[in-house]
Amino acid sequence: MSEHHHSPADPSIRAKALESLLAEKGLVSSLAIDEVVRKYEEDIGPLNGAKVVARAWVDSEYKTRLLTDGTSAVAELVGYNDDHSAELVVVENTKEVHNIIVCTLCSCYPWSVLGLPPSWYKDHAYRSRVVVEPRSVLEEFGLHLSRDIDVRVWDSVSELRYMVLPERPNGTDGMTETELAALVTRDSMIGVAKVEMPPSQQ
Amino acid sequence: MASGVHDIGGLQGFGVIDSKDDETIFHAEWERRVFGMMITSGHRMISMRPDIENIDPETYLKSSYYELWLIALETGLVDRGVISQEELTSRAVDFVEPASAPSRNDDPGLTDEVLKRRYSQRSKRYSGTPRFKPGDRVLVHSEQKARHTRVPRYVRGKLGLVQSVRGVYELIDLKVEGVSVPEPVYSIRFDARELWGERKEGNGSVCIDLWDSYLEAQL
Incomplete structure (x- = not known):
């Protein structure tokens, strides 16, 4: 027998029991569950954030709108694709300032632009350490910042969510908005990495 | 009141960050369903963060992310009298056979309502006079x-x-x-x-x- 029976305490069993009860009582829509899962697996992810970043790099008026009212500026490009009880604030990395986002109390994250967070963002190690030793944390991600850079950690514990606008790398002057967007990584919009040129183009 | 175990900013001893990431959003089907239940029912039936914070510290620290969501859903809904622990326990027995599927509710009216609420617009704005100004x-x-x-x-x-x-x-x-x-x-x-x-x-x-x-x- 290849398939074993699960214990009733197993999360997979308990989730089925819970969904069945809620469905039978008319309290959840199974179709709505299917749809939100599909959206976060297929539609809503860091590509949205990358589009926003690339536009801000090529269009200074858009960048101003983005830094002033992140929620509206993101909606211009990707629509209101998430629960907007949370407003989005975009913080800009410069030569002098490096921003990083975290949520020490749970795992608040800018879903509308980055999708669902990576595991490490939700783990105790990142949440406990990045507010007190951000430079050591960045070193573990392979990012070395010089001593004179002002490191700002945004602990997003209220109803606002944060995204980092990374610096545009040197040597990208001739690139199109689409090419630029392809350079932008999720980690650079959390603030644990910089945007780099691919080795072939350096 | 002091803080709960969830309030871990600045605590020591959690070690190095495991930054390896396979970019997989969900690692099991039950995680998808728990996520979906929380997201689509959240505003009406439960209050997710307090329910997670009520989880006992030992369980909190050793459980995976979506296990916490599942526990919060179960205890939150039981506490509010929406379902009973007996119902959950007895219903679980129906699913020890891995192939058995949960019941569905495909009511189109409820589906529309839930999705519209989540994805259609910015939320309500409030007004008020701030006590402090930048620089204070x-x-x-x-x-x-x-x-x-x-x-x-x-x-x-x-x-x-x-x-x-x-x-x-x-x-x-x-x-x-x-x-x-x-x-x-x-x-x-x-x-x-x-x-x-x-x-x-x-x-x-x-x-x-x-x-x-x-x-x-x-x-």
């Missing part, structure tokens, strides 16, 4: 009375600088009790030395959004 120095109350609050332990009793007024939002401490008290929320910047003392890491700061009633003026 503020002290965070060291004592927090609410069962659920969003003041991390590491800023309590600390001095910060108002950077901006973020808008007016219902105070979360009371919103989770069903009471709506809109208040200004400020972005407050804390110098790293104020929070942690002199440190080898050097310059830096932590910025947090805090509700008005968490703060007092510091001249």
